[in-house]
Amino acid sequence: MSNAFIKFTTDCGIARRHTTRNRPQQNGVAERANRTMSDDITAMLSELRLPASFWGEALSAQIHIWNRLPTSSLKGMTPFEAWFKQKPDVSHLHVWGCLAYVFVQKDKRKSLQPHMEQCIFVGYPSGYKGYKFYNPKTKKFIISECAKFDERMFPGLSGITASTKIDLTVAGQKPLSDPPPSAIMLDFGGDNDNDDAPRPAPLPPQAVSPPGTPPQPPTPDLPSESPSPPSAPPLPLPQSSSGPRPSPSVSSSSSDAPRRTTHIS
Numbered sequence: 001m002s003n004a005f006i007k008f009t010t011d012c013g014i015a016r017r018h019t020t021r022n023r024p025q026q027n028g029v030a031e032r033a034n035r036t037m038s039d040d041i042t043a044m045l046s047e048l049r050l051p052a053s054f055w056g057e058a059l060s061a062q063i064h065i066w067n068r069l070p071t072s073s074l075k076g077m078t079p080f081e082a083w084f085k086q087k088p089d090v091s092h093l094h095v096w097g098c099l100a101y102v103f104v105q106k107d108k109r110k111s112l113q114p115h116m117e118q119c120i121f122v123g124y125p126s127g128y129k130g131y132k133f134y135n136p137k138t139k140k141f142i143i144s145e146c147a148k149f150d151e152r153m154f155p156g157l158s159g160i161t162a163s164t165k166i167d168l169t170v171a172g173q174k175p176l177s178d179p180p181p182s183a184i185m186l187d188f189g190g191d192n193d194n195d196d197a198p199r200p201a202p203l204p205p206q207a208v209s210p211p212g213t214p215p216q217p218p219t220p221d222l223p224s225e226s227p228s229p230p231s232a233p234p235l236p237l238p239q240s241s242s243g244p245r246p247s248p249s250v251s252s253s254s255s256d257a258p259r260r261t262t263h264i265s
Contacts, residue, residue: 037062048097049156054122057132061096061123068093094121094131099153102133103146120156121149 009016019026041058045051050058067079068088080088101116109115119133119142130145136157 037066044096048154050097050120051157054134057122057134058096060126064124065093092124094149095151096121096123097154097156099150099155100131100133101148101150102135102142102144116148118155119147121147 006016008014024031037059040062041055044058044062045054068090070078074082078088098121100119100121102119104113104115104117117135117137119135121131122134122141123132125132125143128143130143131147133142133144133147134140135142136155
């Protein structure tokens, strides 16, 4: 503890109370707040793929938002309202680490150069009516009030690399095996062609009509003719026991008389 701090507390009438050695649980409120801030900035840096050197910017933005959130220690108000006696304005808040297009002032650019530059939003600077950005190309911080935020994009500074192999199999199921060597792998991208892989057999060539021949309509596929079954022999007519039936006879008296036909059964 420095002499300047001791003099300051003595002049202000502040009584200092110290915890014993290696007992942080005696100051539980402050230790819990430190743990919450540490967890928040760790998640922010990891999610937005920013290096640990940005921990100060992340902590400043986290406290700026934390003071404007309700807390159980203050009934019906936020820490900002309890200190400044007015409700906080949250219309200026944006997602930390998102992509931002910052306006380049006229004296900072030449003719026919872009009027905007892509930056990363990193916080709310104290004492300024603006935002703080980081330009990955120039590696400089910028404070500006004129910017367009794209809260769907988070460029970060480090790429995504797979360091460990992730097992996606469900517990209790057999792991997926590699395809057999004889399987045909299709490459739809066209960038990893394997010329040694077996190719399917080409289709036979089709007959091509000479030029100038009108197109012929397609011939419908006719069903194949199956041999008809042999016809059964005719059945014999039944014969009466009294002998064959007499044939019918027709009699007529004259050409002028009407004809009459008699059927004899």
